Amino acid sequence: MGHIWLIGLMGSGKSAVGSVLAERSGLPFYDIDDRVERISGRTVSDIFFIEGEDAFRNLEADQLRTVAAEPDGIVATGGGSVLAESNVATMSDSGTVVLLEVTPETAAARIGDAGTRPLLGGDTLERLADIFADRAVAYRVAAEVVVDGNDDVETVADRVETACDM
Ligand code: S3P
Numbered sequence: 021m022g023h024i025w026l027i028g029l030m031g032s033g034k035s036a037v038g039s040v041l042a043e044r045s046g047l048p049f050y051d052i053d054d055r056v057e058r059i060s061g062r063t064v065s066d067i068f069f070i071e072g073e074d075a076f077r078n079l080e081a082d083q084l085r086t087v088a089a090e091p092d093g094i095v096a097t098g099g100g101s102v103l104a105e106s107n108v109a110t111m112s113d114s115g116t117v118v119l120l121e122v123t124p125e126t127a128a129a130r131i132g133d134a135g136t137r138p139l140l141g142g143d144t145l146e147r148l149a150d151i152f153a154d155r156a157v158a159y160r161v162a163a164e165v166v167v168d169g170n171d172d173v174e175t176v177a178d179r180v181e182t183a184c185d186m
Contacts, residue, residue, distance in 0.1 A: 022115030023050075023088070023095050024184060027162060029152055030099040030137055031127030032120040032169045033176055038096035040177040045186060048093035052101065055083045064098075068138035081107055088114040100139075102155065102162040112164065116184055119159050120169035120176060124148040 024041065026034040035051055042049035053064055056079045060067060067076045080098055087095055088110050095115075101107050111117045128145040131137065140147050160166070167179045180186070 021092055023092055024180065024186070025095045025097060025111040025115055025117045026120055027097050027102055027117055027159060028099065028120035028169060029122060029124070029127045029148065029155070030140070031131040031148070032099070032122045033130070033173060034096040034120060036173045037120060037169070037176045037180065038094045040173055041180060041186070042094045044177065044181070045094070048091060050087045050090065050093055050095045052080060052083050052087065052095065052097045055087070056080055059083070063136065065136055065138045077104065084110050102158045108162045111162070116165060117163050118165045118167060118180055118184065119163035121159070121166050122169040124152045126170045
């Protein structure tokens, strides 16, 4: 079957939906941001601010490759994982890439205070709308399956199961 790689904007529900899918299926759950934090001993924010975004992107790519070789499971990626074509290749070669598509309004409402997200700050909705506009094509190109993520976690998890024949 391969992995189920969940992609999408910050606040699209990748981690929440991924945990539910893993619980329901009994498959392992991998969270790329969590793994980057564990391996580096720093928070994502600290990596961005101290070492810079490129350093974070390298760690993210390393973890995507590492997880690709692990037993089949559900993977919550970071929202920027589609920015590198090599990441997209790693994901599609090792499973199904599923886009949780949400509006910037949904994402902003879920995130609320942008506190721990280094790419946000200022007006969260405005920033998310900009990021969404920049990445909309990349998300669509990377995705083999697109699921409407603008609903509660259980409903979105149902949609992924149906779309992926889980
Ligand atoms: C990012 C999304 C974050 C995290 C980092 C960069 C992005 O992950 O990887 O702050 O570029 O969209 P989430 O999508 O899990 O918030």
